[in-house]
Each structure stands twice: as C-alpha cells, then as structure tokens.
Amino acid sequence: MFSESYPEFMLRWHLYRRWKRPPNPTRKAEFTFYQLMNSSPRDGLFIDLGANVGDVTSRALGYGMRVIAFEPDPVARKVLVERFGANDRVTIIPKAVGATARKAVFYQRPDIANVGKTQSSSLLETHEHTSGSKLEVEVIDLVQFLRDLREPISVIKMDIEGAEVECLEAIFDAGLYHNVGGMLVETHDRLFPHLSERLDRIRDRIAAERLSHISLDWG
Structure with a gap:
C-alpha cells in the first residue's frame, strides 16, 4: 500500500475506472483512505x-x-x-490496545528479522507464529485512552x-x-x-x- 504518490495513484485509479476494471482490495483501501483524509x-x-x-x-x-x-x-x-x-x-x-488494560502474550513469526513480517505480529496466535517468539506486552484500555x-x-x-x-x-x-x-x-x-x-x-x-x-x- 502507498507505493506511489497521491497524484500518481489518482491518475491510475481513474484510468482503471475508464477501462472498467475493478480495483484490487489494496487500491480500493488506498482510495478510501484518501477520500477520508481529504474530508x-x-x-x-x-x-x-x-x-x-x-x-x-x-x-x-x-x-x-x-x-x-x-x-x-x-x-x-x-x-x-x-x-x-x-x-x-x-x-x-x-x-x-484492547477492551481492557492487562498484560498479554504477544506472538511473532519465526522470521521476524525480516521487518516486513512484523505485520503478522498479534495478540492472537495463528499457525504463522509456530516456533516464533512470545513476548509479554502491556495492553491499554482503548476506550479509556480515547476518553x-x-x-x-x-x-x-x-x-x-x-x-x-x-x-x-x-x-x-x-x-x-x-x-x-x-x-x-x-x-x-x-x-x-x-x-x-x-x-x-x-x-x-x-x-x-x-x-x-x-x-x-x-x-
């Protein structure tokens, strides 16, 4: 996501619309982001x-x-x-962040040295985290923080x-x-x-x- 500038993205977006090609999910997400930010x-x-x-x-x-x-x-x-x-x-x-303040286990993938793989790090464990590291992290009460x-x-x-x-x-x-x-x-x-x-x-x-x-x- 965000691999190009806003003008480049919008040009490509409208060209795809002209060709009546459906956008892929990543491009649709970028368009939604720009719509919200512009308003x-x-x-x-x-x-x-x-x-x-x-x-x-x-x-x-x-x-x-x-x-x-x-x-x-x-x-x-x-x-x-x-x-x-x-x-x-x-x-x-x-x-x-979570619904309650607490300490929790945080799961990382085993190939965490590749920073791109950190996008899968989570409070919830999946098969991707097998053999990965487990850390204790602090979870804040999101609602209280926002208030x-x-x-x-x-x-x-x-x-x-x-x-x-x-x-x-x-x-x-x-x-x-x-x-x-x-x-x-x-x-x-x-x-x-x-x-x-x-x-x-x-x-x-x-x-x-x-x-x-x-x-x-x-x-």
Whole structure:
C-alpha cells in the first residue's frame, strides 16, 4: 500500500475506472483512505493502531495531522522510532490496545528479522507464529485512552491482527464511535474464523445505523 504518490495513484485509479476494471482490495483501501483524509480537518488527530513501521503515519502527517501511533512489536517499532521519533507531531506508544488494560502474550513469526513480517505480529496466535517468539506486552484500555484525550478524533486506523474485534465492541458499547470523524479497520476473518460471528454483529449494527464513516473493509 502507498507505493506511489497521491497524484500518481489518482491518475491510475481513474484510468482503471475508464477501462472498467475493478480495483484490487489494496487500491480500493488506498482510495478510501484518501477520500477520508481529504474530508478531514488539517491539524486533526489521527490515531494509528498497529502503526508497524509507519507508512500510514507518514501519509497522515502529509495531510498536516498529528499522530498517536501504537506499536507493540519491538522490531517494527525500532523502524518507527527511527523514522518519527524526533517528530513532535508524532507520539509513539509501545503498547497494544484492547477492551481492557492487562498484560498479554504477544506472538511473532519465526522470521521476524525480516521487518516486513512484523505485520503478522498479534495478540492472537495463528499457525504463522509456530516456533516464533512470545513476548509479554502491556495492553491499554482503548476506550479509556480515547476518553482521556478530551479532544475530537479525526481518524482512527485499526490494523491489529484480530484484536480489532474486542476494540470495536468496546467502542460501540461506550458510544464513542459517534465522536470519531472516520474509522478505517482491517478485519481478519480469514485468520480468525472464530471471531466471524462477532464481526457480523458489528457489521449488522453499522448497517442498521447507517454509519458511513466506519469502514470494516479497509486494508
């Protein structure tokens, strides 16, 4: 994602539309991102949950936003800090997020030396994590964190490898989704089929309330 500039992307996007070719999921996700960012206020607050090495953070900064970036994986976070640690518009928090504050096991792939593989690091274990490292990380209560900010949130981007389910449920139960300009969420039904029913209930609620500012098909 974000392999080209915004003008290059939009040119290619409209050419594909002219040729009536359906966009692939990654391009569709980029288009959704740009639509939301173009309608969001400059100097707004962008919450990057699962920031990884900071590619989305970088794009949010390009729109003049302030970013709070959460990344519990130490391998990815090292790159994130190298890129943005000196930027006073970025706050990096080395923790995971969830519905409750706790300590939790964090699973990494065995090939974690390849920083690209850190995108699969997760609070939920899959077959990809077999023989990988297990770390203890701190999980913060996301709802309480958002409440404590005491300022409007322009965008929440959520790519947290299965933990999005508990976070979304908590945000909905607390009614905080009304206070966010837009939410971009990558869901992981394929990796965690046992979460599918809970995600379906969230999707049903989004549809019933016609919440056009929340995308669960992002990424």
